[in-house]
Amino acid sequence: MNTPDDDWLRLDQQICFSLHAASRAFNGVYRGILKDLGLTYPQYLVMLVLWEHDELPVKKLGEHLRLDSGTLSPLLKRLEAAGLVRRERSARDERSVEVRLTEEGTALRGRALQVPRRIAASTGFGPDEVRALRARLDELTTALDAAALAEPTGGSPADGRS
Amino acid sequence: MNTPDDDWLRLDQQICFSLHAASRAFNGVYRGILKDLGLTYPQYLVMLVLWEHDELPVKKLGEHLRLDSGTLSPLLKRLEAAGLVRRERSARDERSVEVRLTEEGTALRGRALQVPRRIAASTGFGPDEVRALRARLDELTTALDAAALAEPTGGSPADGRS
DNA sequence: CGCCATTCAATTGCACACAACTTAATTGTG
């Protein structure tokens, strides 16, 4: 009666398409605006973290962004080639690589200050709406991450627990 | 005064990271569940459309999903290699390629019926919450798409015209 | 001290996304 499988499949088409599309639309708007700075969207995310922390090992950077070295290593190489960051093996722990801003990378922050305003203008959302949506998305991410851990390959989650 | 540039940059870090992370978290949960069906997340989106329409030219498929042939061509080739769809040049218009489900592709829908329920379980969201979030995201996408068109390369649109 | 499990970064392989370009077919216009 209430929401049979067919309807769920249709609804699923809508929600997962919506999130996918929203993510790519966002990406597209950032792409246009960030082109002026010579950054891609993920590169901008990395820079945002570095502007807050100035220097971080790759591991920490990955925790902030939920990205692993497979994604970060080539990305950081490009940022280094662009002269925005330096990477150097930590003296304390030779396994770790410290990422730090160059002067050029630090200076880029000044030009990036106008980005959020332009994005906000594109969305038409105000600060409160942005915050509300962010809270909703974080909720979702937390739930999804927990579920991904609980159900690695699709075992029936019947029991749950812990 | 209220919300200076620095705060906007910090807020931007949060919202764009949140959307990016939510999208990837969603992708990750789907990945786990879709592995049973041998589909990736974008392939699942294509199949959802085909299960509704049965046969479509690549162009229409792209409009439904906001994807271009650069993405769809190789993806459809993989679906064809997997035996789920056939692609054949339209007799009416030789430029166009019709994508249609094979019997195997049609049959896969039966196994896919359980996917949305498992996703819903992962999010902990009910149908109404899903619908609300979807509406919000669509709003965002519409605004972003409009903005992307209005501001292709970021130049001030003051003059316009040729 | 020697050895093994763990940790971190990098690399490899695969699959999107998307811009830019190519090729083939169709349409519009004179």
Add this chain to the structure above:
DNA sequence: CACAATTAAGTTGTGTGCAATTGAATGGCG
């Protein structure tokens, strides 16, 4: 009909994202 403009797929090149593997370094333990 001829020819330029348009349209549809496909191809190429770049940049993620992620699983799996590799290789170097560290830490724990007998």
